[in-house]
Amino acid sequence: MKEMSLYEKLNILSDAAKYDVSCSSSGVERRGDGTGMGNCRKAGICHSFSSDGRCISLLKILFTNECIYDCKYCINRSSNDVVRTSFTPEEICTLTMEFYRRNYIEGLFLSSGILKSPDYTMELIYAALYRLRHVCNFQGYIHVKAIPGADERLIRMTGFLADRMSVNMELPTAESLRLLAPHKSRKNILAPMRFVQEKMKENQQEIMLYRSAPRFVPAGQSTQMIIGATPETDYQILRVTEDLYKKFDLKRVFFSAFVPVNEDKDLPSIRDQGPPLLREHRLYQADWLLRFYHFEAEELLDEENQNFNVYLDPKCCWALRHLESFPVEINRADYYTLLRVPGIGYKSAGRIVKARRWGCIGFEDLKKMGVVLKRALYFITCSGKMMYPVRMDEDTITRNLLNTKERLPEGADGMTFRQLSLFDDMGLGGVNTG
Numbered sequence: 001m002k003e004m005s006l007y008e009k010l011n012i013l014s015d016a017a018k019y020d021v022s023c024s025s026s027g028v029e030r031r032g033d034g035t036g037m038g039n040c041r042k043a044g045i046c047h048s049f050s051s052d053g054r055c056i057s058l059l060k061i062l063f064t065n066e067c068i069y070d071c072k073y074c075i076n077r078s079s080n081d082v083v084r085t086s087f088t089p090e091e092i093c094t095l096t097m098e099f100y101r102r103n104y105i106e107g108l109f110l111s112s113g114i115l116k117s118p119d120y121t122m123e124l125i126y127a128a129l130y131r132l133r134h135v136c137n138f139q140g141y142i143h144v145k146a147i148p149g150a151d152e153r154l155i156r157m158t159g160f161l162a163d164r165m166s167v168n169m170e171l172p173t174a175e176s177l178r179l180l181a182p183h184k185s186r187k188n189i190l191a192p193m194r195f196v197q198e199k200m201k202e203n204q205q206e207i208m209l210y211r212s213a214p215r216f217v218p219a220g221q222s223t224q225m226i227i228g229a230t231p232e233t234d235y236q237i238l239r240v241t242e243d244l245y246k247k248f249d250l251k252r253v254f255f256s257a258f259v260p261v262n263e264d265k266d267l268p269s270i271r272d273q274g275p276p277l278l279r280e281h282r283l284y285q286a287d288w289l290l291r292f293y294h295f296e297a298e299e300l301l302d303e304e305n306q307n308f309n310v311y312l313d314p315k316c317c318w319a320l321r322h323l324e325s326f327p328v329e330i331n332r333a334d335y336y337t338l339l340r341v342p343g344i345g346y347k348s349a350g351r352i353v354k355a356r357r358w359g360c361i362g363f364e365d366l367k368k369m370g371v372v373l374k375r376a377l378y379f380i381t382c383s384g385k386m387m388y389p390v391r392m393d394e395d396t397i398t399r400n401l402l403n404t405k406e407r408l409p410e411g412a413d414g415m416t417f418r419q420l421s422l423f424d425d426m427g428l429g430g431v432n433t434g
């Protein structure tokens, strides 16, 4: 059989990587005009936001789309008849360095199917990263997958070469994994996650003692879960998410709306409806509330309300169920109370607290501070007065809020929504939950 060219491999292995959202892809298809460096059409290049708000491009590829496992939801599962190929570590380096030199990318996102065994695959990934860092002297960003089941020594050595590592949860519960990914187990997935967490902690102590100590996964670890392939409710998914943040110190949990690529009796038939993007969007909003707004999963959903309202964002829903806590007086409420007001984000809450040291704040000032008044006006007073006379009644406020359309995911309402941040997004961009 004819040997595949590097370009052919790139086409196959970048296309196979597109289902992994733990590096958010913008799907931009902008051609360069030939006068400068950079072209968004290069295969496998996706866009993410760095912690300082910059949009950065990553080469997003699989090491191989060969796989010994047969996860029912995956295009690369062993039982699928697709063209298979693998890079060599040298080819990964060539692509990364060539794209980097041409200014197409600022980093690499490397995932993989399981070739022969988890150890064998992890060794290849390590070899590629070692070469990139020590032979090619590549100093750009690298996000790499830790392969569940691989030897901890390999994960550790790889972690010293990468900026971020992720182990995919795949599905929210152990039962779902058993059903759709029978070769994987919850235990196998959580073990490397715990290992990375412990090594990161140890490394922080080493760095405190010896400032020049090498850094292990300095940009932290993340994971992703497929949403909508199995019957878990938003409440279950959010509780798992909260647990992951609390118990494993994850930087991000990514949700990936289930995209049907295989016919299987155990998979939902949602071909006609398309991926559950609006549900994914609500989960991201709730995730934002957990991480930056001091909400607990139990406050947002419970046994009686197991799924998010499709029409209203999670913070508005929470506020409507707790009207006894409103209206909040803008000139007196503490920062944490302000955070809970629909339409007030963490940036605007900070601005309010700062600005009111110098005098009373009115509705016009709030607008300038970035408060979304069309949502906030039902829940606040300025110097004791509401913006308009409002009946504090759930039905009335809900009807009014529904008239002020929020931005919904593309496809859900023909509108667009913002790209999600990849790194530690504290204080910068991301999903609007305000």
Ligand code: SF4
Pocket: 067, 068, 069, 070, 071, 074, 075, 076, 077, 078, 112, 113, 114, 181
């Ligand atoms: S391990 Fe499962 S999800 Fe990953 S590439 Fe193989 S079949 Fe796909």
